[in-house]
Structures are given as structure tokens and as C-alpha cells.
Amino acid sequence: MPAPSATAPYDIAVVGAGPSGLTAGLLFASYGFSTVIIAPKVNLSDGRTTALLQASVDLLTQIGVWDRLVLKAAPLAKMRMVDDTGRLVRAPEVTFDSLELDLPAFGYNLLNKDLNLILEKAALEQDNLTFLNQSAANYDAKDEATTITMGDGSTCQARLVVAADGRKSLAREAAGIDVKRWSYPQMAVVLNLNHDQPHRDTSTEFHTPTGPFTLVPLPGRTSSLVCVVTHEEAERLKDMGKAELALEFEQRAHSILGKFELNSEPQMFPLSGMIARALVGQRVALIGEAAHVFPPIGAQGLNLGLRDVAGLGKVLKAAKDKNNDIGSAEVLGAYEKERRTDITTRTVAVDALNRSLLTDFLPVQIARSAGIYFADKIPPLRRVLMREGIAPGTRSKRKSLLSRVTRRLG
Missing domain, CATH: 3.50.50.60 (FAD/NAD(P)-binding domain)
Incomplete structure (x- = not known):
């Protein structure tokens, strides 16, 4: 240098x-x-x-x-989405697997x-x-x-x-x-945690009425957490001790990774x-x-x-x-x-995904649920969404892929 x-x-x-x-x-x-x-x-x-x-x-x-970074990272081989809104119209659970694109992982978390x-x-x-x-x-x-x-x-x-x-x-x-600029009536609570059960390189995103609750793998039996809640709920969580907060998040995750233990201090950020x-x-x-x-x-x-x-x-x-x-x-x-x-x-x-979780407007709930359902059930559409999510292509490639999906649906 x-x-x-x-x-x-x-x-x-x-x-x-x-x-x-x-x-x-x-x-x-x-x-x-x-x-x-x-x-x-x-x-x-x-x-x-x-x-x-x-x-x-x-x-x-x-x-x-990258050769140095990958040693510190955990692969994200599967992406799981769970509708945890508890609303009348809910989307089916969907899991995307990177092997469907002949890739070892969608990405890596570090x-x-x-x-x-x-x-x-x-x-x-x-x-x-x-x-x-x-x-x-x-x-x-x-x-x-x-x-x-x-x-x-x-x-x-x-x-x-x-x-x-x-x-x-x-x-x-x-x-x-x-x-x-714009703002949302939400706060993101961010931290890292240890858990009893292996994450199996699967990132899990629960869709809740206040926003996503997402667990993303880190090396070992460790994950990062992003929990999006209201400002009032963030204040309640802020007052909790570490053990109480770990139990709160374990329950929100329906214990899919076993017992939680926080290994970093929680940070809170207003969403904008x-x-x-x-x-x-x-x-x-x-x-x-x-x-x-x-x-x-x-x-x-x-x-x-x-x-x-x-x-x-x-x-x-x-x-x-x-x-x-x-x-x-x-x-x-x-x-x-x-x-x-x-x-x-x-x-x-x-912005649209985030706002769709916040609304109780029934047509929006139906549209979101239908979109996730079709993403799960139509293989060409699944592959389009997965490819665009991890490595957006050129406009002509997107047009070609979407044309094939349209023909398939027709």
C-alpha cells in the first residue's frame, strides 16, 4: 500500500x-x-x-x-418462511432449498x-x-x-x-x-444467541403481525436474530433480563432450535x-x-x-x-x-412485504398468502424467485424467465 x-x-x-x-x-x-x-x-x-x-x-x-471470509461464515442452504400472524387468512409454510438451483447455499452469514x-x-x-x-x-x-x-x-x-x-x-x-425518507411504526431488536438444537444451515423467518422474526445461522449452534416489533413492545423487551429475554424469544420461535441463550447484548433500531x-x-x-x-x-x-x-x-x-x-x-x-x-x-x-404484514385488510392478506402459495407450488416460479433473490439477472433474463412461467401457467 x-x-x-x-x-x-x-x-x-x-x-x-x-x-x-x-x-x-x-x-x-x-x-x-x-x-x-x-x-x-x-x-x-x-x-x-x-x-x-x-x-x-x-x-x-x-x-x-472470499476465501478468508467463508471460514468465518455459516452457509444458508435453506430458507424457511412461516406465517405466524394468527390471522384468518394465512400462507402455507414454504421452504426454499439451494440445491434446487444446484448451489451449495443461497448465501453465507457472518x-x-x-x-x-x-x-x-x-x-x-x-x-x-x-x-x-x-x-x-x-x-x-x-x-x-x-x-x-x-x-x-x-x-x-x-x-x-x-x-x-x-x-x-x-x-x-x-x-x-x-x-x-419514510418511517415505520416498528423497531428491530437485533442480537446473537446460542441454542440447543442444530440449525442445519436453515434460515427461518416467521411472519408476525408486527413484522418478521428471523433466525439466521452462524457457525456452530449459534444464530443471529432480527425481531421486528412495535415501539411499545420494544420498550417491554428492553426491560427484560437476559434469561427472561432468551425465554421470550425461544417461545416466539416455538422452540424449533431448543433452548436459547443470548451471547450478545440486544440492540434496537427504529425502522425507516x-x-x-x-x-x-x-x-x-x-x-x-x-x-x-x-x-x-x-x-x-x-x-x-x-x-x-x-x-x-x-x-x-x-x-x-x-x-x-x-x-x-x-x-x-x-x-x-x-x-x-x-x-x-x-x-x-x-416496503410492500413489510406493510403487508402490518395490515388487517383482508384483500392484502389474501394476496400475500396466494403469492406465497404459488411460489411454493409452481416450480418455474420458485426458481425465478430464488434466482432473483440471490443474484438478480439482467432485465432480458428476467423477462425470459417470467415468460416461461406465464406459458406454464397458461
Whole structure:
């Protein structure tokens, strides 16, 4: 890794050192771009987990870190959905098996702190990649480059700024990119736990009247838990001791994994959503939570952000091969076009699923139950949904697959 410098001109400055930012820095440097990551520190204490789906695994393999990550991860070979709403109209229980797609797993679950540590080590070892342990405080975008001023007053220049600095992105704000925000009457309770019975590499999602209750495998007899409840219920759970809370969650899981024992402190987060009205501005591109935020449902959050990274990398590499300006409006417009449909459709789908669990409106209950029923009973539709869930294809591939399902139904 080159020695840090606050004056060297860079092709790309990635602002933010979460998983999306670190992965972006590694990918761009591997394409031959002189790249700097600007962030005060990497979070190596985050006890939450991330389920990395196949498209993310492919990207992490490409940048050479997956062999290290998989040693810390548990495979997600089966995805089980259980309607636990107790309502008049309920969906049948459905289990999707990765073997139906000739895959060993849909994805892999691991601790965020392990993911961040391995990505940071790779970034520090990567040629053509500099790490500036600073906070970006100001941006001055000009025709040829953007000057970034750090918290200590030092500066650097880059032909393109990649904003990976989260939902409160200063880079996005400096570019004048507006966002649409919304909130939900829910809180997510997140923790990790041990259990008596093996999870058999099966992720189980109970659909409840207040949102999903999801158990995702970790190595050994350990799982991560995301429990979505009302704000009032979250306050009740917050006041419980560890043993009482473990019993509460075991009962909510109908003891499918035996006795529970918490092995991390519970964390609580209000559920909200956000989508940027544009993914690009003058010499800036948004990725990850700088571009989109939605509830922890369906393992889409970071996976969507890593697809941003892959999509932006594809566009920038093509521009480099043609000797085009990577920060030009034309190149950034290609990134906007590349990613907008995927981001919009995923955001809408997650929002619709979450809201369908909250409503008592009978037609919505019937529609949700029917959708899950057909997903279980029609093999071509099952495969379409599974493929799209783990590694979204091109629009033409989706159209072809859905056409075959339509013909089959006809």
C-alpha cells in the first residue's frame, strides 16, 4: 500500500469505510485506478451480522477476500418462511432449498466485525490503494476534479468521489442530492444467541403481525436474530433480563432450535427507509446507504449496496478502457441507468412485504398468502424467485424467465 498522502491526486476517493466502501476501494484499485479511502476508522466491534447472497459472494471472490471470509461464515442452504400472524387468512409454510438451483447455499452469514476486519486487512495490503484515517469535512467540485478537505485541514483531489458514508451522507448533501425518507411504526431488536438444537444451515423467518422474526445461522449452534416489533413492545423487551429475554424469544420461535441463550447484548433500531432521488451529482456517485436504506428484511441491505459497487465498477472500467473521463456526466449517467431499476424495485418490494404484514385488510392478506402459495407450488416460479433473490439477472433474463412461467401457467 502506498504511504498516505494528503496532496496526491487520485482517480477515485471513496468516502466511508463500511463494507460497501472497503469493497469499492478494493475493486477500483484492482481495476488500476489510483484510489483513496477516506474514513476516521473501521468499525471492528459491530456484533451484528450480514447474510451475503450469491452476487455478493461473487464480488468478494473477485477482489480476493472470499476465501478468508467463508471460514468465518455459516452457509444458508435453506430458507424457511412461516406465517405466524394468527390471522384468518394465512400462507402455507414454504421452504426454499439451494440445491434446487444446484448451489451449495443461497448465501453465507457472518459477523460484521469479521467482515470489516478482513476487508480492512485486504485494503491495507492492496496496491494502488491509500487509506487516509480522516473525516471528510468539505467538498469543492470543479470541472476536472473535486477537492476534499479533511477534518485536520489537509486536502486531497479526486476525479470522482464515491459516497459510501451512510444514510446521513455529507458527500450526498454537498452534491445537493435530495432524498425521500419514510418511517415505520416498528423497531428491530437485533442480537446473537446460542441454542440447543442444530440449525442445519436453515434460515427461518416467521411472519408476525408486527413484522418478521428471523433466525439466521452462524457457525456452530449459534444464530443471529432480527425481531421486528412495535415501539411499545420494544420498550417491554428492553426491560427484560437476559434469561427472561432468551425465554421470550425461544417461545416466539416455538422452540424449533431448543433452548436459547443470548451471547450478545440486544440492540434496537427504529425502522425507516430512504432513497436518493439521484444516484449521481457533479463528480460524485452514491453507493450503499448513501443511496438507499430500508428495513432489515430479506437480507437485501448490504447485498444491494455491493451490487452498487459491482455496477459502478463495471461502468468505470468500461470508461477507463475507452479512455473516457470517469467523473463525466455521461459516465455517471450510465451508472444511474445501470442501478436505478434494481434499487427501486427492491425498495418497493421490501416496503410492500413489510406493510403487508402490518395490515388487517383482508384483500392484502389474501394476496400475500396466494403469492406465497404459488411460489411454493409452481416450480418455474420458485426458481425465478430464488434466482432473483440471490443474484438478480439482467432485465432480458428476467423477462425470459417470467415468460416461461406465464406459458406454464397458461
